[in-house]
Amino acid sequence: MEKRVTFKGWFLPLLLVLPQAIVSAVFFFYPAGQAVWQSMFIPDPFGLKSQFVGLGNFEYLLGNSYYRASFVTTAIFSTLVTVVSMGVALYLALLADRLIKGSGTYRTLLIWPYAVAPAIAGVLWLFMFNTRVGVVAWYLGVLGYDWNHVLNGTEAMGLVVVASSWGRISYNFLFFLAGLQAIPKSVIEAAAIDGAHFWTRFRTIVWPLLSPTTFFLLVVNIVYAFFETFGVIHTITAGGPQQATTILVYKVFSDGFVGQDLGSSAAQSVILLIVVSALTIVQFKFVERRVHY
Amino acid sequence: MATVTLDNLRKTFGKTEIIHGVDIDITDGEFIVIVGPSGCGKSTLLRMVAGLETVTSGEVRINGARVNEKEPMDRNIAMVFQNYALYPHMSVFDNMAYGLKIAGKPKAEIAARVADAARLLQLEPYLQRKPRELSGGQRQRVAMGRAIVREPDVFLFDEPLSNLDAKLRVQMRLEIRQLQRKLGITALYVTHDQVEAMTLADRMIVMNAGVAEQIGAPMEVYENPATTFVAGFIGSPPMNFLSDSALPALPPTTRLGIRPEHVTLTAPGRGRADATALYSEALGAETLVHLRLGDGEQVTARIGGKTVPPAEGTELGLAWPDDHAMLFGPDGKRIPPG
Numbered sequence: 001m002e003k004r005v006t007f008k009g010w011f012l013p014l015l016l017v018l019p020q021a022i023v024s025a026v027f028f029f030y031p032a033g034q035a036v037w038q039s040m041f042i043p044d045p046f047g048l049k050s051q052f053v054g055l056g057n058f059e060y061l062l063g064n065s066y067y068r069a070s071f072v073t074t075a076i077f078s079t080l081v082t083v084v085s086m087g088v089a090l091y092l093a094l095l096a097d098r099l100i101k102g103s104g105t106y107r108t109l110l111i112w113p114y115a116v117a118p119a120i121a122g123v124l125w126l127f128m129f130n131t132r133v134g135v136v137a138w139y140l141g142v143l144g145y146d147w148n149h150v151l152n153g154t155e156a157m158g159l160v161v162v163a164s165s166w167g168r169i170s171y172n173f174l175f176f177l178a179g180l181q182a183i184p185k186s187v188i189e190a191a192a193i194d195g196a197h198f199w200t201r202f203r204t205i206v207w208p209l210l211s212p213t214t215f216f217l218l219v220v221n222i223v224y225a226f227f228e229t230f231g232v233i234h235t236i237t238a239g240g241p242q243q244a245t246t247i248l249v250y251k252v253f254s255d256g257f258v259g260q261d262l263g264s265s266a267a268q269s270v271i272l273l274i275v276v277s278a279l280t281i282v283q284f285k286f287v288e289r290r291v292h293y
Numbered sequence: 294m295a296t297v298t299l300d301n302l303r304k305t306f307g308k309t310e311i312i313h314g315v316d317i318d319i320t321d322g323e324f325i326v327i328v329g330p331s332g333c334g335k336s337t338l339l340r341m342v343a344g345l346e347t348v349t350s351g352e353v354r355i356n357g358a359r360v361n362e363k364e365p366m367d368r369n370i371a372m373v374f375q376n377y378a379l380y381p382h383m384s385v386f387d388n389m390a391y392g393l394k395i396a397g398k399p400k401a402e403i404a405a406r407v408a409d410a411a412r413l414l415q416l417e418p419y420l421q422r423k424p425r426e427l428s429g430g431q432r433q434r435v436a437m438g439r440a441i442v443r444e445p446d447v448f449l450f451d452e453p454l455s456n457l458d459a460k461l462r463v464q465m466r467l468e469i470r471q472l473q474r475k476l477g478i479t480a481l482y483v484t485h486d487q488v489e490a491m492t493l494a495d496r497m498i499v500m501n502a503g504v505a506e507q508i509g510a511p512m513e514v515y516e517n518p519a520t521t522f523v524a525g526f527i528g529s530p531p532m533n534f535l536s537d538s539a540l541p542a543l544p545p546t547t548r549l550g551i552r553p554e555h556v557t558l559t560a561p562g563r564g565r566a567d568a569t570a571l572y573s574e575a576l577g578a579e580t581l582v583h584l585r586l587g588d589g590e591q592v593t594a595r596i597g598g599k600t601v602p603p604a605e606g607t608e609l610g611l612a613w614p615d616d617h618a619m620l621f622g623p624d625g626k627r628i629p630p631g
């Protein structure tokens with residue numbers, strides 16, 4: 001039996017998808033098209049006219065050592081953010097899943113960070129680690145560690161990774177917990193009776209059954225690390241020191257809006273778009289094969 | 294091969310006691326059925342034996358050794374769950390091999406044992422399938438297979454047949470019984486279906502609200518129920534109970550129990566009590582006649598399928614032989630005859 005709603009003619013269906021189509025067109029396709037268009041021009045210093053250069057912007061970028069360094073930074077940064085935020089979230093979800101009493105309280109508390117805007121989260125972490133007045137920095141000093149993320153690129157990277165992961169843990173935690181609770185209790189019990197201790201059960205039963213959730217979070221978190229961490233980086237390090245935390249999306253901003261090189265910035269957006277699309281396709285093609293639905 | 298002993302076993306959830314002290318000595322190879330209505334604590338009792346619930350007080354002993362503190366994996370038991378609890382991401386083969394792999398058995402031995410179990414359960418064509426590609430009955434068999442490949446000391450079953458249709462249930466019931474006989478493994482089997490209990494058990498535990506009301510062989514329980522609860526629960530249709538308002542000869546506050554098959558219909562005034570026929574259900578081999586006594590209580594009589602049932606509203610007399618009537622006291626306990 002045909003369960004779908006069927007329409008006669010084209011008018012009504014078109015009308016129904018129109019709002020979504022308009023939103024996508026105005027906020028995605030139009031700007032994306034603009035970016036592609038602009039990426040082929042170099043504006044003059046006063047922004048009065050621009051000169052067509054074809055793929056010149058791309059050629060320049062790929063030959064530019066700063067830009068290539070930014071690629072590496074992005075790879076390190078997004079891997080760390082994804083691993084840290086997913087790892088910690090999974091650990092917390094495993095603990096909360098074993099709780100019988102009070103799990104509601106923990107859940108609520110763990111969800112709060114998600115409600116904090118990235119820029120504000122960035123400022124919070126910045127205060128804690130501020131080299132002069134930060135609480136954490138001060139305690140580290142007491143312990144004999146001289147914290148200075150303003151000068152030390154590794155520390156700066158560590159700080160933005162922690163700050164970016166922090167808000168993300170809530171989100172991942174929610175999904176992991178829901179995923180864990182969707183695994184029937186009796187399956188875990190059957191494994192326990194079959195002789196599997198906690199880690200064996202985790203490795204052979206829980207992890208495979210959780211894989212659709214993990215896969216989904218992997219895709220979403222990588223996209224997050226690529227784009228939405230902008231606010232955190234902008235408030236904490238502004239890409240520094242010495243571009244140590246300048247990820248691709250931050251470079252789009254700093255070259256375009258600070259450096260006023262709109263052509264290069266647009267070309268970078270295009271490259272970013274291609275990289276993220278490619279990454280997502282790769283994930284769906286290769287990682288998804290290992291997912292058990 | 295094992296004996297199981299439950300010694301004054303109790304379970305408390307929060308402040309409420311759910312199991313109020315159960316005692317039983319199960320001999321090697323015995324098939325014990327725990328039967329009772331929903332919520333009486335059957336699963337809880339079984340799960341305490343499995344080690345999936347902690348024991349509040351009392352003792353569980355397997356082969357004479359206390360296992361209260363042992364983890365499920367250290368008790369050498371196997372359990373079949375109501376929803377089968379198969380590992381959804383593993384093939385039938387891997388489901389059955391899982392326990393053996395964890396035990397670190399050699400590959401050849403695992404393959405041989407799984408193959409044996411698969412042959413026994415007619416699962417050979419399905420070994421490479423995932424559980425979701427199987428029918429309910431096949432999944433049930435895989436769950437059985439997973440239990441038997443490990444050659445455990447004790448089988449635990451928690452309503453393993455309740456998700457199957459009536460016909461398959463009867464067939465699987467028989468298979469489980471034969472399998473258990475053949476392997477000689479001690480079994481504890483939970484069900485709320487008294488027919489399953491009657492047909493499977495060497496001995497059954499009739500549970501009511503956390504108490505083992507009676508423990509005994511099925512026919513012994515059927516013929517000599519210890520309480521009104523057991524008398525009413527075991528046997529279908531249930532035993533009739535008559536009070537002194539219908540039978541003035543009874544001592545006050547006691548009740549007389551009589552099974553439907555022992556009630557015979559005679560002319561009004563000729564029996565021990567008079568009743569009005571309400572309706573009858575023809576089941577083929579037999580017919581159930583439902584009647585109402587003078588005091589409003591209902592009685593069921595079981596008559597041969599060929600006999601013409603009395604029409605609605607017919608006045609009748611009810612008779613029964615003395616040796617089949619059972620007397621129960623006000624506390625529900627049986628008052629021994631004589």
Ligand SMILES: Nc1ncnc2c1ncn2[C@@H]1O[C@H](COP(=O)(O)OP(=O)(O)OP(=O)(O)O)[C@@H](O)[C@H]1O
Nearest residue numbers: 306307311329330331332333334335336337338485
């Ligand atoms: N984890 C628990 N916490 C609190 N009460 C529980 C818990 N598990 C079971 N109970 C209670 O214990 C009683 C017995 O439960 P149990 O599952 O053993 O019943 P059952 O005889 O198996 O019933 P059914 O035939 O419906 O499966 C019920 O009243 C139930 O509400």
Ligand SMILES: [Mg+2]
Nearest residue numbers: 335336337451
């Ligand atoms: Mg139960």
